[in-house]
Amino acid sequence: xxxxxxxxxGLVALASSVAVHAAEDPGLKLAxxxxxxxxxxxxxxxxxxxxxxxxxxxxxxxxAAAYLLARLQHGSTGDWGNTTMPxxxxxxxxxxxxxxxxxxxx
Numbered sequence: 756x757x758x759x760x761x762x763x764x765g766l767v768a769l770a771s772s773v774a775v776h777a778a779e780d781p782g783l784k785l786a787x788x789x790x791x792x793x794x795x796x797x798x799x800x801x802x803x804x805x806x807x808x809x810x811x812x813x814x815x816x817x818x819a820a821a822y823l824l825a826r827l828q829h830g831s832t833g834d835w836g837n838t839t840m841p842x843x844x845x846x847x848x849x850x851x852x853x854x855x856x857x858x859x860x861x
Contacts (some may be wrong), residue, residue, distance in 0.1 A: 782857025789854065790793045797861060804835045810861040823855045824848075 786792050786806075794802040813819035826834070829841035829849060836855060 782860070783855065785850055785854055785857065789850060790845060791854065794840070802838060803840060806858050806861045810859050814859055819859060820852075820855050823858065824851055826853065827851045 765814070783797075786795070795804070795806055797806045799805050800808075808822070813823060816822070826840070827843050828848070830840055832839045846854075
């Protein structure tokens with residue numbers, strides 16, 4: 756019982772911490788609102804690559820923002836293996852542009 760309560764309190768603290776950081780970071784808030792964090796994390800692989808790895812791969816490429824924006828809008832397969840990222844058709848172009856800039860800044 757004590758272990759279960761400790762785990763439960765730990766999870767509540769973690770969720771609270773993520774919510775506070777999202778409120779402080781508009782890019783993270785946008786990533787959460789657009790379900791990006793379902794498959795990605797900032798610094799470790801979930802289903803898709805971490806945002807740090809995406810930024811590192813594309814940061815110095817002149818057309819990176821346009822390329823990543825198209826990948827977000829239309830979905831993608833192949834940049835990071837065979838896992839498919841679905842298109843973000845529900846997201847506005849403005850939100851997706853902000854997300855790309857936020858990812859590239861990681």
